[in-house]
Amino acid sequence: MKMLYDCIIVANGSFPSAQLPLDYLHNAPVVIACDGAVQTLHDKGITPSAIIGDMDSIPASLKELYADRIHIVEDQEINDLxxxxxxxxxxxxxxxLILGATGLREDHTLGNISLLLEYAPLFEHIEMLSDYGRFIPILRTTTLSSSPKQQVSIFPMYPYGEISTEGLRWPxxxxxxxxxxxxxxxxxxxDKxxxxxxxxxxxxxYMQNQN
Structure with a gap:
């Protein structure tokens, strides 16, 4: 598959089970793991390039195994993602590309999705992918590729400014x-x-994944 991302970050939510996110993960050039996701990655045979967090969620055996790539950040004002x-x-x-940031706890899911707008200015592109769809932060007028009848939702994060669309069933x-x-x-x-x-x-x- 064509790799669209130069780094995948795996959070400690629901680990992906659908083929699309798993394909990206297994072909990723770099995998950065939040410390709580390390056990699952290890069990799946995936070795992270770096492990980030306060290390309160990683077993001692994996701390030893991956000692050369652990980066401890103890700041309690921000989450591991x-x-x-x-x-x-x-x-x-x-x-x-962020994986594993949704599911399990709804409050974590909502918080992680909202953080995309804080992350967006740092990169050329960032998005969050689940087994069901992807979340893409939009800071300016943007054209996105799509498929006919693909389900799309637009979430306003601030209650001001104007939004218009072209290419959606209900403009x-x-x-x-x-x-x-x-x-x-x-x-x-x-197609867009x-x-x-x-x-x-x-x-x-939000764009629903296509089969």
């Missing part, structure tokens, strides 16, 4: 979306769609 993202930025990676025309549900459950009509944002608007686009 953010620590891993900052490490990737400092290491110079440009195109980031949005110069609207200010003030609640998450208002931009959900749409559908691509072709465009989200037009006024300068102050920030959104996260």
């Amino acid at each position: 953010t620590k891993s993202v900052y490490y990737a930025h400092q290491a110079g990676y440009k195109r980031i 949005i025309n110069h609207r200010t979306l003030t609640a998450w549900w208002q931009g959900t459950l749409n559908e691509a009509t072709g 769609f465009t989200v037009f944002l006024s300068p102050e608007t920030r959104v996260i686009v």
